Amino acid sequence: MTFADVTFLPEEPAHETEIEAINAEAFGPGRFTRAAYKIREGGPHERALSFVAVRQGEVIASVKMTRVAAGEGRGLMLGPLAVKPAHKNLGIGRHLVKLAVEAAAQQGWPAVILVGDEPYYGPLGFKRIPRGQVSMPRPVDLDRVLAVEITPGAVARLTGMIDHEDRMR
Numbered sequence: 001m002t003f004a005d006v007t008f009l010p011e012e013p014a015h016e017t018e019i020e021a022i023n024a025e026a027f028g029p030g031r032f033t034r035a036a037y038k039i040r041e042g043g044p045h046e047r048a049l050s051f052v053a054v055r056q057g058e059v060i061a062s063v064k065m066t067r068v069a070a071g072e073g074r075g076l077m078l079g080p081l082a083v084k085p086a087h088k089n090l091g092i093g094r095h096l097v098k099l100a101v102e103a104a105a106q107q108g109w110p111a112v113i114l115v116g117d118e119p120y121y122g123p124l125g126f127k128r129i130p131r132g133q134v135s136m137p138r139p140v141d142l143d144r145v146l147a148v149e150i151t152p153g154a155v156a157r158l159t160g161m162i163d164h165e166d167r168m169r
């Protein structure tokens, strides 16, 4: 199988069961204790900005986007991102990130943040948010809190506790 065999689609409710199975396999039961999970629990995710990779009718990878806010700033949090083990290293994860960030920019979102590995996300435009600038509702390795700035100054406006935008109202 190659990248050309894969179709990328906006997420739909019918994909949810397969997405949950992919995330369960990728992250295990520990996923429920993660800081990012706690934030996502605060409200719905943005289905129109979330994407799946499909091959022969089967969902093989997924990325979700969730509205977040901190201080005067707002943005989208990317994640979870997961690719089925049999389909790794074909560029699917990278392409899902690119699609999600492009969709966010098209819809006028000022920034996309995530908790993840800088060696993977750095080449995709993500940079560390300076240590001490933000926190999360559960312990998190602050060196893994990354952001891609879409509107100049948007990342500097993210200060203090990052949480689901619906919890900040």
Ligand SMILES: CC(C)(COP(=O)(O)OP(=O)(O)OC[C@H]1O[C@@H](n2cnc3c(N)ncnc32)[C@H](O)[C@@H]1OP(=O)(O)O)[C@@H](O)C(=O)NCCC(=O)NCCS
Pocket: 026, 027, 081, 082, 083, 084, 087, 088, 089, 090, 091, 092, 093, 094, 095, 115, 116, 117, 119, 120
């Ligand atoms: C991380 C993940 C999404 C990557 O998806 P993928 O489709 O296999 O990735 P791509 O094909 O786009 O990119 C593969 C490249 O990224 C590298 N890579 C994968 N995970 C990496 C990581 N954590 N850190 C640095 N590089 C990484 C691979 O070695 C490969 O490098 P190469 O292109 O030099 O060979 C996938 O491995 C996965 O689902 N992992 C389990 C869940 C997870 O960790 N999600 C990310 C949470 S932050």
